[in-house]
Amino acid sequence: MEADAVTPPEFLKAEAYEYMGSAPLAADRYTSPAFFQRELAAMWPNVWQFAAREEEMPDVGDVVVYENAGRSYLVTRQDDGSVRAFHNVCLHRGRKLRLESGWSKEFKCPFHGFNWNTDGSLKEIPCRWDFGHLPDEKMSLPEAQVGRWGGYIFIKEAPGGQTLEEYLAPLPDHFQRWRHEECSTVIWVGKVIKANWKAVAEAFMEAWHSVITHPQILPFTGDANTRYNVYGDHVNVALTPFAVMSPHLDKSAHPQQWIIDEFLKYNGRAGGSDLAVQVPEGVSARKAMAATNRDRYAEQTGYDHSHASDAELLDAFTYNVFPNFAPWGGFMPNIVYRWRPWPDQDATLMEVRILSRTPKGQPMPRGVDLHMLTEEEPWAAAVELGALGGIFDQDMANLPFVQEGLKVSKNNEVQLGDYQEIRIRHFHRTLDKYLAKFG
Known part of the structure; x- marks a missing residue:
């Protein structure tokens, strides 16, 4: 050099x-x-993981199915342009909600039709009369942390801990010149x-x-x-x-x-x-x-x-x-x-x-x-x-x-x-x- x-x-x-x-x-x-x-x-739930790139999911409703270490996540572009990540598991009988990345207006389980909005809130339970013990507020999809840097989208399962920027340091400072x-x-x-x-x-x-x-x-x-x-x-x-x-x-x-x-x-x-x-x-x-x-x-x-x-x-x-x-x-x-x-x-x-x-x-x-x-x-x-x-x-x-x-x-x-x-x-x-x- x-x-x-x-x-x-x-x-x-x-x-x-x-x-x-x-x-x-x-x-x-x-x-x-x-x-x-x-x-x-002990390790995978507590680390920030690279899950997707921004250009994989540029539009509202785009979904990336990210799977690793026994977990599956729906990384989803929201109406305001933000990104959220939900556990890809139906809260009824546990089937994965999606098997592939793509676009969706909802997360509907192919097994019995339990359905969620792309912001993770409950949309529909078929035969709702039979599930009076499941109030809407209890049925939101569990969520993982999301961090974004340099065109990369990261998820972290466990709450708390370092921010993504703290975790990546000094990478963001170095890569300022290279603009990923x-x-x-x-x-x-x-x-x-x-x-x-x-x-x-x-x-x-x-x-x-x-x-x-x-x-x-x-x-x-x-x-x-x-x-x-x-x-x-x-x-x-x-x-x-x-x-x-x-x-x-x-x-x-x-x-x-x-x-x-x-x-x-x-x-x-x-x-x-x-x-x-x-x-x-x-x-x-x-x-x-x-x-x-x-x-x-x-x-x-x-x-x-x-x-x-x-x-x-x-x-x-x-x-x-x-x-x-x-x-x-x-x-x-x-x-x-x-x-x-x-x-x-x-x-x-x-x-x-x-x-x-x-x-x-x-x-x-x-x-x-x-x-x-x-x-x-x-x-x-x-x-x-x-x-x-x-x-x-x-x-x-x-x-x-x-x-x-x-x-x-x-x-x-x-x-x-x-x-x-x-x-x-x-x-x-x-x-x-x-x-x-x-x-």
Whole structure:
């Protein structure tokens, strides 16, 4: 960053590392049904969860069915433009009121016809004469907390606790520059992975696995030069430099133009192989690529990018918000990850979104629907992901075997590096705090 043509903001340059010890984690944290039940009871109800994006539900009456950790919610756009979230359970015999997202003027149970308004108030009970013991005020749908930031909609089941802004800090301050509220979901792909939700999330918390798992990206990825920062209990980030060679490679063996060519070939966010970037004599690949992005992002969006640092135009700023939300920062199409246990400790629904900034002056488009891959389909089958699909397939090839290995671990230990895997240790420290407080 220090050598970049445009200096990045101070929060990107600042170190925020904390040594958290070197003790191993217990392998059965990933495999034990009892530990998973502790998470369901003590952690999930008490954390803010990313449930939807604003562009998924722009109109009054739009409903997103958000399901996670044994709960189901109706996240609903109200008449005044606000958003509320109700438990997706009929108060008569317990059937789910809705199975899919969409639009509705009411929440009518398909079993017996008990009916609610979209503000959660009771609308109708068939054969009302038989339910004199159920006054209207007792029959409002139970509600979860809702918070909104940056185009993201969050829910929290338990009342009280930190506000969303307090919970996310310092994420809102960092992302002021990158304006995710001006973006919409243009790609959204999901797939069920046969591994614990924590193991899947942790595969994206460190960059140094690239030397073995993703060797094709080493020509343009400073994998082992990643900076890892942790903030409070809920937020951490990996800052991985791009358009520079991995320290695992011989820098004298290739010219700067080769770095750019490899970058465009294998990094879909960089622009793809149809983009040609020439590196002038005496200029680094990093500066040449940043200058290209600065111009083309301004042309594509109508927003001035002259203040954008090279790092913000190139690098992977992979933030993680406890427990399962990971938005990328920077001025470019932004990746967003979400992981949900699906349905138990041995499987995970992993979702990958790509956000793109809506051009200046144009209306916000409605977000695309989820493209759900089958068990047999690789991530590469989602052609809209481009080169990223192959990257995810490399990651996912490891994870089922991680889960199998954890189940038969003889010493019940998972070892972590003190620095490069600090985000994983930070994650588990926070998880333990919730289990101790609410368990």
